[in-house]
Amino acid sequence: MxxxxxxxxxxxxxxxxxxxxxxxxxxxxxxxxxxxxxxxxxxxxxxxxxxxxxxxxxxxxxxxxxxxxxxxxxxxxxxxxxxxxxxxxxxxxxxxxxxxxxxxxxxxxxxxxxxxxxxxxxxxxxxxxxxxxxxxxxxxxxxxxxxxxxxPDNKAGAKSVGAYLANKLQPGDGVAILEGLQTSDNGRMRKAGFDEAMNEAGMKIIDSQSAQWEMSNANTIASSMLSEHPEIKAILAANDSMAMGAVAAAKSVGRSDDLLIVGFDNIDAAAQAIRDGKILATADQHAxxxxxxxxxxxxxxxxxxxxxxxxxxxxxxxxxxxxxx
CATH class of the missing domain: 3.40.50.2300 (Response regulator)
Structure with missing residues (x-):
C-alpha cells in the first residue's frame, strides 16, 4: 500500500x-x-x-x-x-x-x-x-x-418501480422499456427489474430499446414507439433523463393524459413531474x-x-x- x-x-x-x-x-x-x-x-x-x-x-x-x-x-x-x-x-x-x-x-x-x-x-x-x-x-x-x-440494488429498485406501475394497469396491457447503456451493469439490472415486475404482473412488453441514458434519444425513440404501437399504455425508463424524454414524446403524440411513465434516480425535474402528474414514480438512490x-x-x-x-x-x-x- x-x-x-x-x-x-x-x-x-x-x-x-x-x-x-x-x-x-x-x-x-x-x-x-x-x-x-x-x-x-x-x-x-x-x-x-x-x-x-x-x-x-x-x-x-x-x-x-x-x-x-x-x-x-x-x-x-x-x-x-x-x-x-x-x-x-x-x-x-x-x-x-x-x-x-x-x-x-x-x-x-x-x-x-x-x-x-x-x-x-x-x-x-x-x-x-x-x-x-x-x-x-x-x-x-x-x-x-x-x-x-x-x-444500491438496481434490480430491486427497478422492480419496485415496475410493481407500482403494474398496480395502475390491467393484465395484458402493453408497455415499453427505455434501457440505459447495455454495457453497464446498472442498465442491465434495471431492465431486469422492469422485466421481472412486468412479467409477474402479466403485462406485455411490446418494445424495449436503449436510449443510452440520454433525454433527446429517449424523446426520439419513445415517439417512434408510440406512433408504431399506439396500444402501449406505459413506458418504463431506466433513468429520469429518459423518463423526461418520454414525457416530451407523449406530449408530441397527444398522449400526455393517458400514458403512464416511470423512471429511476429522483432528479429534481422528475420529482416535479411526479407532482404535476406527468410521471408516475421513480426510484431514489440518494444521489x-x-x-x-x-x-x-x-x-x-x-x-x-x-x-x-x-x-x-x-x-x-x-x-x-x-x-x-
Missing part, C-alpha cells in the same frame, strides 16, 4: 485538469499545503457526465462532505462531458494516478472497459472503490481483482450521499492498509406522489 505523500497545491495543475479535452471538472477541494499540518490522503472522484443532474448532485454531496471533513482528506472531482465517452474516463483514471492520488472512487461509464486501467491503479498502490454502476464481477474474478462496490458512501469506504481502506472491504449495499427507495407530500 502506498504511503501518503506531502503535496503542494499548485493552481496551474488545477487549471490543467479543468482544460483537459473531453471532461469537465466540478471542483477541486484542497487546502494550501502547510509543512506543519498533518498529512492527509488525496481522493480522486471520477464521475460520469456532470451535465446530468444525478451525477452533479453526487459531486455536490462529495464536495460538501470534504468541506465538513477538510482536516481528514483532500478531494479532486472530475466528470465527463458525455457519459458515453468511455475512452475519456479511462484517461481520467490514468491522470488521477499520475497526479498522485491515494484513492480513486469511480462511477464507471462501462462495467468492463475501465477494469484494465483500475487494475493498473491498484498495482500502483492506489485504493479503488466502485460506486453507482457495478464493475463486471466475472471480469474482476478473471483478473483476480478485488474492488468493492458501494451502491447526494452515494459518492460520500464511496469516499467513506475509501478512507476506511486507507486507514488500515491490511483491511479488506466487502460490497456495501446502499438505500434505494420508491418515490411517488404520495411519498412527496
Amino acid at each position: 502506498k504511503r501518503y505523500k506531502k503535496r503542494m497545491v499548485i493552481p496551474l495543475l488545477v487549471m490543467a485538469f479543468v482544460m483537459l479535452a473531453g471532461c469537465s471538472s466540478k471542483t477541486t477541494s484542497s487546502s494550501q499545503a502547510d509543512p506543519s499540518s498533518p498529512e492527509k490522503p488525496k481522493i480522486g472522484l471520477i464521475m460520469k457526465s456532470l451535465a446530468n443532474e444525478f451525477f452533479s448532485t453526487m459531486a455536490d454531496g462529495a464536495v460538501a462532505h470534504q468541506a465538513a471533513h477538510s482536516d481528514q482528506y483532500d478531494l479532486h472531482v472530475e466528470g465527463l462531458k458525455d457519459e458515453r465517452d468511455i475512452s475519456r474516463q479511462v484517461a481520467l483514471v490514468q491522470e488521477m494516478v499520475a497526479s498522485g492520488v491515494d484513492a480513486i472512487v469511480i462511477a464507471p461509464a462501462d462495467s468492463k472497459a475501465l477494469i484494465p486501467a483500475l487494475r493498473r491503479a491498484k498495482k500502483d498502490g492506489i485504493v479503488v472503490v466502485n460506486i453507482d454502476n457495478r464493475l463486471s464481477p466475472e471480469m474482476l474474478e478473471e483478473e483476480s481483482l478485488q474492488i468493492p462496490f458501494v451502491g 447526494d450521499k452515494l459518492a460520500v458512501f464511496g469516499i467513506e469506504a475509501a478512507l476506511k481502506l486507507l486507514a488500515d492498509p491490511n483491511s479488506t472491504l466487502s460490497d456495501v449495499e446502499t438505500p434505494v427507495d420508491l418515490v411517488t406522489a404520495e411519498t412527496l407530500q
Whole structure:
C-alpha cells in the first residue's frame, strides 16, 4: 500500500485538469499545503457526465462532505462531458494516478472497459472503490481483482418501480422499456427489474430499446414507439433523463393524459413531474450521499492498509406522489 505523500497545491495543475479535452471538472477541494499540518490522503472522484443532474448532485454531496471533513482528506472531482465517452474516463483514471492520488472512487461509464486501467491503479498502490454502476464481477474474478462496490440494488429498485406501475394497469396491457447503456451493469439490472415486475404482473412488453441514458434519444425513440404501437399504455425508463424524454414524446403524440411513465434516480425535474402528474414514480438512490458512501469506504481502506472491504449495499427507495407530500 502506498504511503501518503506531502503535496503542494499548485493552481496551474488545477487549471490543467479543468482544460483537459473531453471532461469537465466540478471542483477541486484542497487546502494550501502547510509543512506543519498533518498529512492527509488525496481522493480522486471520477464521475460520469456532470451535465446530468444525478451525477452533479453526487459531486455536490462529495464536495460538501470534504468541506465538513477538510482536516481528514483532500478531494479532486472530475466528470465527463458525455457519459458515453468511455475512452475519456479511462484517461481520467490514468491522470488521477499520475497526479498522485491515494484513492480513486469511480462511477464507471462501462462495467468492463475501465477494469484494465483500475487494475493498473491498484498495482500502483492506489485504493479503488466502485460506486453507482457495478464493475463486471466475472471480469474482476478473471483478473483476480478485488474492488468493492458501494451502491444500491438496481434490480430491486427497478422492480419496485415496475410493481407500482403494474398496480395502475390491467393484465395484458402493453408497455415499453427505455434501457440505459447495455454495457453497464446498472442498465442491465434495471431492465431486469422492469422485466421481472412486468412479467409477474402479466403485462406485455411490446418494445424495449436503449436510449443510452440520454433525454433527446429517449424523446426520439419513445415517439417512434408510440406512433408504431399506439396500444402501449406505459413506458418504463431506466433513468429520469429518459423518463423526461418520454414525457416530451407523449406530449408530441397527444398522449400526455393517458400514458403512464416511470423512471429511476429522483432528479429534481422528475420529482416535479411526479407532482404535476406527468410521471408516475421513480426510484431514489440518494444521489447526494452515494459518492460520500464511496469516499467513506475509501478512507476506511486507507486507514488500515491490511483491511479488506466487502460490497456495501446502499438505500434505494420508491418515490411517488404520495411519498412527496
